[in-house]
Amino acid sequence: MTLLPKLLVCDDDRILHSALRLAFRGKYEIVSSYHGDEALIFLKKQSFQAVILDIRIRTQDEGLKYIGRFRELDSDMAIIMVSGIHDFSIVKEALKLGADDYIIKDSQADDWTLALNRVLERKSLEKRSEIYDRETVRSEKKNVFIGKSPQIEALRKQVIRARECSAPILIQGETGTGKEVIARLLRQGSQEKRPQPFVAVDASTIQSSVAESLLFGYEKGAFTGADQTTRGLFEEADGGIIYFDEMANMPLSIQNKLLRVIQEKEVMRLGSSRAISLDFRIVSATNRDLHQMVKEGQFKDDLFHRINVIPILIPPLRERKEDIPLLIEYFLSTQRARRSLRFSEDALFYLEQYSWPGNVRELSNLISFLMSMAEGDEIDVADLPAKFKDSFSFSQRVENSQGFYKKVQEFEKKLLCESYLQCKGNVSQLALHLDMDRSHLYHKLKEYQIHSVKVKVTDI
Numbered sequence: 001m002t003l004l005p006k007l008l009v010c011d012d013d014r015i016l017h018s019a020l021r022l023a024f025r026g027k028y029e030i031v032s033s034y035h036g037d038e039a040l041i042f043l044k045k046q047s048f049q050a051v052i053l054d055i056r057i058r059t060q061d062e063g064l065k066y067i068g069r070f071r072e073l074d075s076d077m078a079i080i081m082v083s084g085i086h087d088f089s090i091v092k093e094a095l096k097l098g099a100d101d102y103i104i105k106d107s108q109a110d111d112w113t114l115a116l117n118r119v120l121e122r123k124s125l126e127k128r129s130e131i132y133d134r135e136t137v138r139s140e141k142k143n144v145f146i147g148k149s150p151q152i153e154a155l156r157k158q159v160i161r162a163r164e165c166s167a168p169i170l171i172q173g174e175t176g177t178g179k180e181v182i183a184r185l186l187r188q189g190s191q192e193k194r195p196q197p198f199v200a201v202d203a204s205t206i207q208s209s210v211a212e213s214l215l216f217g218y219e220k221g222a223f224t225g226a227d228q229t230t231r232g233l234f235e236e237a238d239g240g241i242i243y244f245d246e247m248a249n250m251p252l253s254i255q256n257k258l259l260r261v262i263q264e265k266e267v268m269r270l271g272s273s274r275a276i277s278l279d280f281r282i283v284s285a286t287n288r289d290l291h292q293m294v295k296e297g298q299f300k301d302d303l304f305h306r307i308n309v310i311p312i313l314i315p316p317l318r319e320r321k322e323d324i325p326l327l328i329e330y331f332l333s334t335q336r337a338r339r340s341l342r343f344s345e346d347a348l349f350y351l352e353q354y355s356w357p358g359n360v361r362e363l364s365n366l367i368s369f370l371m372s373m374a375e376g377d378e379i380d381v382a383d384l385p386a387k388f389k390d391s392f393s394f395s396q397r398v399e400n401s402q403g404f405y406k407k408v409q410e411f412e413k414k415l416l417c418e419s420y421l422q423c424k425g426n427v428s429q430l431a432l433h434l435d436m437d438r439s440h441l442y443h444k445l446k447e448y449q450i451h452s453v454k455v456k457v458t459d460i
Contacts (some may be wrong), residue, residue: 003029004026004027004029005027005028005029005047005049005120006028006029006031006048006053007020007024007028007029007030007031007048007049007051007116007329008039008040008042008043008048008049008050008051008052009030009031009032009033009039009051009052010033010034010035010036010051010052010054010057010063010066011034011052011053011054011057011082012034012054012057012203012388013054013105013412014034016054016082016105017030017032019109020052020112021448022109023112023113024112024116025237026114026293027113028049028116035057036053036057036062036063036065036066036069039051039053039070040066040069040073043070043073043074043077044073046347047074047077048074048076049078049120050077050078050079050080050116050119050120051077051078051079051080052080052082053066053067053070053079053080053081053082053099054081054082054083055081055082055083055090055094056083056084063081064090064093064094064097067079067081067094067097067098067099068097071098076123078100078101078116078119078120078123079098079099079100080099080100080101080102080103080115080116080119081094081099081101081102081103082102082103082104082105083102083104084104084105084106085104086104086330087223087225087227088210089225089226089227090225091256092225092230096449100119100122100123101115101118101119103115107112111184146323146326146327147320147323147326147327148322148323148326149315149320149322149323151315151319151320152241152315152320152323155182155312155314155315158312159182159185159186159312162186162310162312163185163186163187163320165310166281167281167309167310168262168281168282168283168284168306168307168308168309168310169183169186169281169282169283169284169307169309169310169312170247170283170284170285170286170290170307170308170309170310170311170312171183171283171284171285171286171312171314172285172286172287172311172312172313172314173285173313173314173315173316173359174287174316174357174359175287175358175359175361176358176359176360176361176362177314177315177317177359177360178314178359178360178361179245179285179314180200180243180285181243182285182312182314183198183241183243183285184198184202184243184279186241186283187240187241187287195243196239196240197236197237197238197239197240197241197274198237198240198241198243199233199236199237199240199241199242199243200243200245201215201233201242201243201244201245202245202246203245203246203247203248203249203250204245204246204249206249206250206251207251207253208251208253208254208373211251211253211254212254212257212270213226213232213270214232214233215232215233215234215254215258215261215267216232216234216261216267216268216269216270217229217230217231217234217235217267217270218230218232218239218269218270218271218272219231219269219270219271219272220271221271222269222270222272223270223271223272226270226271226397229269232267232269233265234267234278234280235260235276235278237278237280238278238279238280239279239280240280240281241280241281241283242280242281242282242283243281243283243284243285244282244283244284244285245285246285246286246287247284247285247286247290247307248286248287248290248293248298248299250299252298253298255299255300255303256300256303257329259300259302259303259306260301262282262303262306262307263277263306264439265277265278265280266278267314282307284307286433290304291304291310300350305443316356316359317356317359317360317362317363318354318355318356321352322353324348324352324363325343327347327360327363328343328363328367331363331364331367331368332371335367335368335371340377341370341371341374341377341378341379342377342378342379343378343379344378344379344380344381346380346381347379347380347381347384348381350381350384350388350389351384351388354387355386366385369385370383370384390452412444412448413448413450416434416444416445416448416450417448417450419433419434420445420450427441427442427445437452
């Protein structure tokens with residue numbers, strides 16, 4: 001019998017409990033509590049994947065008081081706040097106290113499911129990447145970088161040089177190549193006693209309506225719900241790096257204002273007339289072609305040139321397959337395997353034939369899968385997921401097909417050359433002889449350069 005993930009619902013509204021039991025039937029095991037103290041008792045006795053916590057439990061905003069206490073008991077558990085009203089100030093406060101997301105009570109069942117799935121997926125990714133980020137930073141401090149391919153050697157040198165300046169950097173690479181890892185390594189050249197701030201911003205999640213308050217901050221009373229002065233993310237990054245992931249998704253309405261902040265190195269909070277001078281380095285990342293987006297009017301030209309002072313391109317894994325064994329060894333050592341695993345030569349050969357669309361992240365996930373599912377200590381071809389074996393078979397079929405078509409082309413060229421000589425270069429006679437359309441024949445003669453040079457059949 002498969003155990004369902006557990007979801008703790010803390011709300012004094014019994015109707016909500018019934019609705020969530022219906023919405024999540026067969027997906028989650030729902031445990032109900034009707035007060036924060038009751039929820040604490042459950043959390044001390046068992047683990048939950050997530051807790052849905054009502055902001056208004058019995059009294060106004062009492063749910064906010066329990067966020068920190070829940071987090072102390074389980075730092076990995078997802079906390080989703082729920083309320084019957086839209087209130088931006090409460091949302092900000094809940095997220096500041098440690099909540100992961102916020103949802104309105106009258107949302108549809110699909111919205112509840114999407115919100116929960118989104119939060120749990122993000123928490124899972126954060127947990128899997130935590131060891132990877134920490135160990136990569138530690139390795140880089142010892143002048144050790146994962147990979148010995150020429151591409152990685154060149155990347156390592158570029159990162160070391162880029163550390164010593166403060167110019168904006170644009171990191172380009174496919175999904176899963178490790179763009180944020182490179183961004184975090186850029187701050188290690190500092191000789192300051194305290195670590196440099198590193199503020200990561202996912203540009204794809206920024207909405208135009210709240211972007212300015214989030215990035216630049218706001219003064220108390222600047223808008224409804226602004227009950228206290230709040231620093232923006234640029235201020236949080238003062239003295240360090242502000243990292244924009246998925247910069248291509250930054251709203252156009254914000255790009256001009258972002259350009260001014262980068263140029264002037266100062267921000268002005270919403271509701272204030274005073275500029276605040278800052279010292280930060282902007283590092284951006286994207287898996288899209290920003291230059292093409294500029295041509296299509298989807299990205300501001302001035303902003304592109306401002307953030308692209310130092311371009312860093314991360315090679316995809318398929319272009320540095322000699323690094324795969326080293327990466328496998330690294331992931332096996334950092335994921336704290338309960339047993340020692342090794343790969344057979346045949347299994348490694350199959351992995352090297354694979355195209356790795358998910359890059360290093362996909363390889364990390366594969367190692368996690370094999371650590372959990374493989375029966376023996378040696379990983380062989382039979383232990384690999386089907387897509388790796390299918391990919392190899394497909395590449396072999398393509399290679400064989402290419403060999404077949406090459407032979408067809410060679411035969412076609414030889415036949416045309418022989419017939420061309422027999423007809424003494426008369427194309428009209430050649431077309432009749434081969435029963436071919438003249439326009440198609442001219443195309444073939446040009447393709448094989450038969451009409452432009454004197455060809456001998458013995459030379460073919």
